[in-house]
Amino acid sequence: MISNEQLEQHLVNIGGIDHVQVNGDGYHYQLTIVTDAFVGKSKVARQQWVYAQLKDYITTGSLHALSMKTWTKAEWETQRG
Secondary structure, eight states: OOOHHHHHHHHHHHSOEEEEEEEEOSSEEEEEEEEGGGTTOOHHHHHHHHHHHTHHHHHTTSOOEEEEEEEOHHHHHHHHO
16 A cells, blocks of 8 residues: 555656645545646546556555546646636
8 A cells, every 4th residue: 555645755756747636545546647748648648657657556556546637737727727
């Protein structure tokens, strides 16, 4: 099992991420991630990018169910008003 804080820190350490928020109960995690690494990428490509960053947690079973919202910086600013 991985804590929300550990997951957030792992993603922040990647670099180039403007915002990350993790809410989870030890089994299911909801992830919001904002990075311009998503510019020009489809929703599926964005999710694949996130899964690639979390591969070690997924393959060891530390991370089970994950839902995510992926935004570019511009999309995030527009979405938040």
